[in-house]
Amino acid sequence: MRNTIFFLVSLAVALVIYFGLRAFGIDYLFVAGYVIVQYVVLATAWNILGGYTGYVNFGSAAFFAVGAYSSVTLITIATHIEDWFSESVAAALNTVFPLPIPVLVVIAGIVGGLIGYGMGYLTLRLRGAFFAIATLALAVVLATLVVNWEFVGGSSGAYVIAPAEMIFFKSYKEYLFALMLLMAVGSLVVARAIERSKLGYGFAAIRDDELAAEASGVPTLNLKLVATTLSGAMMAMAGAPFPYFIGFIQPSSAFGLEYAVNSIAMPMIGGTLSWMGPLVGAVLLGTLQQLANVTISSAVNLLIVGLLLIVFVIIAPNGIVGLVQDRLRARRTK
Amino acid sequence: MDFPVELFINAVIAGLLLGGFYAAVTSGISISFGMLDIVNIAHPAFIIVGSYIAYIFNISLGMDPIIVSVVMAPAFYVLGMMVYQIYYLSFEKRGQESLRGLAFFFGVLFVTEVVLILVYGVDYRYVEAVYIGPTLKFGFIDLPLRMLVPCISALVLFAALHLFITRTFTGRAVMAVSQDQGALQLMAADPVRIKRIAFGLSIATAAVAGALLIVIQPIEPSVGREFIGRVFAICVLGGLGSLPGTLIASILLGVVESITATFYGPSWAPAVAFGFLLLTLAFRPSGLLGR
Amino acid sequence: MSALLEVKGLAKRFGGFTALENIDLNVQQSERVGLIGPNGSGKSTLVNCICGTLHNDAGTVTFDGHSVNGLEAHERTHRGLARSFQLPRPFASLSLAENLKIPMFYTVHKRSGTPLHADNVDARCLELLKLVGLERKAHHRPKDLTQVEMRKLELARAMAAEPRLLIADESMAGLSHSEVEEILALLKRLNESGITIILIEHIMSAVMSFSQRLVVLVTGRKIADGKPETVVRDPEVVRAYLGQ
Numbered sequence: 068m069r070n071t072i073f074f075l076v077s078l079a080v081a082l083v084i085y086f087g088l089r090a091f092g093i094d095y096l097f098v099a100g101y102v103i104v105q106y107v108v109l110a111t112a113w114n115i116l117g118g119y120t121g122y123v124n125f126g127s128a129a130f131f132a133v134g135a136y137s138s139v140t141l142i143t144i145a146t147h148i149e150d151w152f153s154e155s156v157a158a159a160l161n162t163v164f165p166l167p168i169p170v171l172v173v174i175a176g177i178v179g180g181l182i183g184y185g186m187g188y189l190t191l192r193l194r195g196a197f198f199a200i201a202t203l204a205l206a207v208v209l210a211t212l213v214v215n216w217e218f219v220g221g222s223s224g225a226y227v228i229a230p231a232e233m234i235f236f237k238s239y240k241e242y243l244f245a246l247m248l249l250m251a252v253g254s255l256v257v258a259r260a261i262e263r264s265k266l267g268y269g270f271a272a273i274r275d276d277e278l279a280a281e282a283s284g285v286p287t288l289n290l291k292l293v294a295t296t297l298s299g300a301m302m303a304m305a306g307a308p309f310p311y312f313i314g315f316i317q318p319s320s321a322f323g324l325e326y327a328v329n330s331i332a333m334p335m336i337g338g339t340l341s342w343m344g345p346l347v348g349a350v351l352l353g354t355l356q357q358l359a360n361v362t363i364s365s366a367v368n369l370l371i372v373g374l375l376l377i378v379f380v381i382i383a384p385n386g387i388v389g390l391v392q393d394r395l396r397a398r399r400t401k
Numbered sequence: 402m403d404f405p406v407e408l409f410i411n412a413v414i415a416g417l418l419l420g421g422f423y424a425a426v427t428s429g430i431s432i433s434f435g436m437l438d439i440v441n442i443a444h445p446a447f448i449i450v451g452s453y454i455a456y457i458f459n460i461s462l463g464m465d466p467i468i469v470s471v472v473m474a475p476a477f478y479v480l481g482m483m484v485y486q487i488y489y490l491s492f493e494k495r496g497q498e499s500l501r502g503l504a505f506f507f508g509v510l511f512v513t514e515v516v517l518i519l520v521y522g523v524d525y526r527y528v529e530a531v532y533i534g535p536t537l538k539f540g541f542i543d544l545p546l547r548m549l550v551p552c553i554s555a556l557v558l559f560a561a562l563h564l565f566i567t568r569t570f571t572g573r574a575v576m577a578v579s580q581d582q583g584a585l586q587l588m589a590a591d592p593v594r595i596k597r598i599a600f601g602l603s604i605a606t607a608a609v610a611g612a613l614l615i616v617i618q619p620i621e622p623s624v625g626r627e628f629i630g631r632v633f634a635i636c637v638l639g640g641l642g643s644l645p646g647t648l649i650a651s652i653l654l655g656v657v658e659s660i661t662a663t664f665y666g667p668s669w670a671p672a673v674a675f676g677f678l679l680l681t682l683a684f685r686p687s688g689l690l691g692r
Numbered sequence: 693m694s695a696l697l698e699v700k701g702l703a704k705r706f707g708g709f710t711a712l713e714n715i716d717l718n719v720q721q722s723e724r725v726g727l728i729g730p731n732g733s734g735k736s737t738l739v740n741c742i743c744g745t746l747h748n749d750a751g752t753v754t755f756d757g758h759s760v761n762g763l764e765a766h767e768r769t770h771r772g773l774a775r776s777f778q779l780p781r782p783f784a785s786l787s788l789a790e791n792l793k794i795p796m797f798y799t800v801h802k803r804s805g806t807p808l809h810a811d812n813v814d815a816r817c818l819e820l821l822k823l824v825g826l827e828r829k830a831h832h833r834p835k836d837l838t839q840v841e842m843r844k845l846e847l848a849r850a851m852a853a854e855p856r857l858l859i860a861d862e863s864m865a866g867l868s869h870s871e872v873e874e875i876l877a878l879l880k881r882l883n884e885s886g887i888t889i890i891l892i893e894h895i896m897s898a899v900m901s902f903s904q905r906l907v908v909l910v911t912g913r914k915i916a917d918g919k920p921e922t923v924v925r926d927p928e929v930v931r932a933y934l935g936q
Contacts, residue, residue: 123503125442189683195499196440200633201682203442204675207630211672222668265797268786272794274500275783278745281765282775284799284853288764328511335504340785366518373512380501380508381491 070260077252085245089237097244101312103353104244105305107251109326110333110345111258112301116294117331118339119267121274122195126186126202127330129209130299132321133182134175134306139219139316141166141174142227165230168246168308175307176300183299187292210322224317227310243308254301258342270294302330325369329353332376338386347387407541412663413656418548420655422617424648425555426610426628427635428562429603434633435642436579437596437603439488443506444632445625446513447477447604451611452526452620453517459528466528467554470612474605481604484509485597510625517622525619533616551613558609562602563644575599579642627671634678638685694757696721696888697742697773697857702751704737711737712912715751719857719890724883726903726920727892730932734912735892736778739861743775744768756856769799774855776846778862778892782834788845789817789830795853803854817852824848824878840871847878857888864895872898900924908932 088096109127116122124130145164148157166174182205190201214222229239236242261267269290272280280287310316329352337348352372359368383390426448433441454473455466492502532546566572574595614620635654639646654674662670695718704712712734719725729735740746742753744765753760760768774795783791793813801807821827824844829836837845843863850858860879864872876898883889893899899906899920906923908916910932916923923929 117500121500123500123507125507189679193682196434196503197637197682199440199503200442200629200637201679204630204634204678207627208672208675208679211669211675215668265801268790268794268797271786271790272783275785276781278765279777279781279783279849280794281745282743282769282777283795283849284766284769284802285794286764286766286798324511328507331504331507335501339500366515370512370515370519373508373515377505377508377512380505381487384495384497384501 069263070256073259074252074256077255081248081252085248088244089241094238094240097238097240099357101240101244101247102357103350104247104251105309106329106333106349106353107346108247108254108305109302109330110337110349111251111254111342112298112305113330114334114339114342114345115258115261115301116298118334118344119261119270119274120291120294122191122291122294123199123331124202124295124298125199125327125331126206127302128322128324128326129202129206130179130182130302131306131309131326132209132213132318133179134172134303135309135316135321136213136219137175137178137303138168138171138307139225139227139310141171142310143219143225168243168311172246172250172304172307176304179303179306180296180300182303183295183297184292186299187295191288191291191295206322206327210318213318213321220316222318224315224320225310226315227313229311229314239311243312246308247305250304255342255346257297257301258345262342266290266293325365328369328372328376329356332372334386336375336379336386338388340385341388344386344388351387408663409660411541411543412660414542414544415548415663416656416659417652418544418552418655419617419659420652421552422548422555422610422613423631423635423651423655424559425551425606425613427632427639427647427651428559428644429606429610430632430636431639431642431644431647432562432575432599432603432606435636435639435647436575437599438579439485439596439600440503441506441600441603442503442629442633443509443513444603444607445628446510447481447607448611448614448628449517449620449622449625450513451477451608452615452624453521453611454608455612455615456526456528456620459530463529465530466612466616467530467550467609470609474608477608478601478605481601482597484604485600488600489593489596510629514622514625521622523621523623525621526615527619528615530616547616551616554609555613558606559644559648562606565602566644571595571598630671630675630678634674634681637678638681695719696723696756697890698752698754699738699742700752700754702738702741702748702753704734704741704746704748710912712741712748715909715912715914717907717914717917719888721856721888722883722886723888724880724902724904725890726899726906727890727909728894728896728899728906729909732911733909735909736861737912738909739775739859739890739892743773743859766798769795769853769855770802772854772856773859774850774853774857775859776843776850776861776863778865780834780842780846782837782842782845782849784834787831787833788821788826788837789814791834791845791849792817792820792852795849799853820848820852823851823881825874840867840874843867843875844878847875851882855887857890858882859890859892861892862894863891864893864898876902896924 088100109131113124113127116124142165148160148164152160186201186205190198213219219225233239233242236245261270269285272283272285273287273290277287306321309321313320333348333352334345336352337346338344356368379386430441430444433439433444451470451473455469458464458469459466488502488505492505532550535546537544537546537549566575578592578595578599631654635647635650639650654677658670658673661673697719699715699717702712702715715738727735737746741748744760744763744767755768755771755773760771783794796813796816818827818830821830824847826841826844826848834842834845847860847863864875867875872895879889879891879902891899891902903920905918906920907914908923908929915932916926916929
């Protein structure tokens with residue numbers, strides 16, 4: 068019941084944001100907005116595993132790229148249908164291909180979820196640090212595979228041309244923004260629902276003390292697999308529309324370091340204990356970066372994010388949300 | 402097609418030389434991750450800093466990169482002790498090393514790389530020394546000095562570390578810290594102090610490893626990240642904290658990588674180390690020599 | 693009548709070191725058993741093997757007529773085996789009441805098949821906290837607790853799983869005399885309500901007054917098992933404790 072209300076409220080907020088931006092009539096706002104909202108999804112997805120269960124995933128960029136390249140694969144398949152199949156089969160396939168983006172998002176989610184599950188299954192029986200190291204490894208293995216896979220463009224990249232015509236939306240960027248905004252609402256609803264559920268309590272028990280969690284009857288391995296699968300699926304979903312958004316996709320852009328860094332830094336700076344933290348972190352850092360990109364180089368930009376991450380993990384372990392909560396609590400008891 | 406025996410043997414020898422170098426690169430991680438249980442994923446960043454320092458002194462003063470690194474090692478030792486102190490006070494003491502400690506090292510890795518990019522750009526940098534260029538030839542076997550000198554230096558460093566760990570009181574205390582902190586207190590040694598020394602030592606090895614790296618290949622700031630998978634793969638495969646195991650695993654990885662690069666192309670080489678790591682974690686988490 | 697817990701020929705090695713060797717132990721329904729032994733004698737390893745935190749190398753553990761060999765710790769908890777830890781391991785980011793919710797959600801619900809109503813869960817948490825005298829701190833975090841309160845929380849959390857057998861691992865170490873009495877009284881009350889208890893303890897007076905039967909482990913072997921008064925006079929036990 069409460070979840071439904073939360074869903075409706077966030078949907079209303081999303082609509083206000085969307086129509087607010089539309090009122091300006093500047094396409095660039097949708098481009099900048101898309102990037103920020105995409106980070107909301109990534110940060111929330113990272114936090115479901117990292118913040119709730121305490122397992123660090125350094126491979127966010129890999130999961131993001133899995134989503135992006137699962138779309139590239141399907142889009143490229145669509146362009147080959149005439150060469151590969153007889154006329155009648157091709158005609159039948161062409162009624163569904165090229166697949167609409169929401170379908171690409173769902174497929175990316177399935178692929179990302181499977182990879183998340185596989186990663187978890189291989190490493191989660193071991194000490195926590197091994198999982199983190201394995202996620203670093205995953206990013207390099209997948210990047211190497213993509214670089215050597217000519218079908219999706221290899222190291223030189225591939226052009227992805229967005230359909231020109233749109234219904235309702237004035238531009239393709241606007242459509243992609245609206246889609247990503249909807250995904251952000253979805254991920255926040257999922258994160259918040261988990262927090263207040265039996266699953267959320269199980270995650271918290273794992274984060275605090277895994278042995279004690281087992282002794283209390285928590286099936287820790289299963290729960291961790293749920294978290295890695297869900298988190299991986301959501302990250303890949305965030306990457307699915309990326310080829311259409313950027314138009315020309317290269318391994319270096321899809322596996323970009325900024326995704327790995329931001330999806331850790333944003334929840335850490337915002338606060339990892341609730342759904343609000345990643346949201347606050349993503350909106351704050353994402354907006355700052357969009358503003359700074361205009362004025363300073365992207366390297367300086369990332370340097371600031373890195374420094375903020377270090378400062379926050381040392382000084383404010385519970386992030387901005389934690390700081391505010393402490394403040395409020397102190398005032399209440401005064 | 403005949404199997405290219407000569408090419409194969411040369412690939413194996415190049416791999417052996419590379420493996421010796423990997424042993425130096427991994428020795429630091431073997432101490433910090435293997436013995437102290439500190440997941441210092443920023444270790445490769447310190448190595449790259451070592452490379453750039455060797456580069457600066459080599460270009461401006463014409464000094465030998467390996468000698469520079471030996472002179473710089475004490476400074477790295479102090480830097481390492483400082484980093485450990487921050488890590489200890491902020492994370493270990495509060496019991497938050499698993500999440501925030503990891504994020505901290507990730508931040509250090511990342512910031513170092515970005516700073517190097519801002520200062521030196523993404524151009525490849527290299528050093529000059531008499532042993533870069535000439536190659537010893539024995540029949541069809543090539544021994545490039547560019548690989549041989551780092552390999553020998555690495556083995557010297559490795560042997561020195563091994564002697565230190567097994568023969569000195571402090572070294573044995575480091576071993577003890579990895580097994581039982583209580584026992585260490587019985588030895589009247591402060592575990593935090595021992596860990597600080599050991600961590601300083603692990604960073605000091607990065608100075609040398611960095612200089613060896615820039616002798617072997619030109620470097621740019623992001624090269625460090627490629628080494629994360631390698632060093633952890635070797636460290637885990639070698640059985641966490643076992644220096645002899647680390648040496649064997651280094652050489653194994655060096656040979657496999659070199660063969661892959663020779664026969665399938667260098668673009669596949671990075672995946673070898675990481676693939677190795679994933680397979681090790683999945684099937685042999687206690688390492689090659691583990692039970 | 694067959695025993696509630698039956699350990700047969702249990703062995704556990706760590707590398708070349710044999711921690712437990714050929715342990716046999718039967719515990720009857722509603723019994724109070726004390727388990728003692730010098731440091732490093734393998735008591736905690738035995739608890740870990742019974743509860744599934746560690747897996748034994750040889751032998752069998754049978755609980756309520758079914759073998760639990762190969763079952764994970766949480767599955768054994770579901771069957772009615774609960775433990776407290778030697779060093780308290782609370783869930784630090786959760787309040788005391790929430791600490792108790794974890795076993796309720798994951799063990800009690802699982803066993804009954806039907807989720808309890810949220811109000812019932814809250815009521816049950818308070819009831820358990822009252823039982824150990826912590827109800828006023830229900831919404832505090834574990835970091836606000838004293839040592840003795842921490843141990844009470846540990847017991848309350850084990851109780852929240854509604855176990856048939858409770859293994860209390862050194863739940864009184866470092867406590868004052870009156871605090872020990874308090875915990876003992878609590879354990880006796882639990883036993884009267886039908887819960888079988890194995891108490892692992894260093895404080896001899898506590899074990900003697902609590903146990904109906906005493907088991908002694910020395911260097912991974914069971915050297916005595918019987919009435920407490922008889923066992924403490926056993927020459928081998930005396931030698932193990934005082935002889936060195």
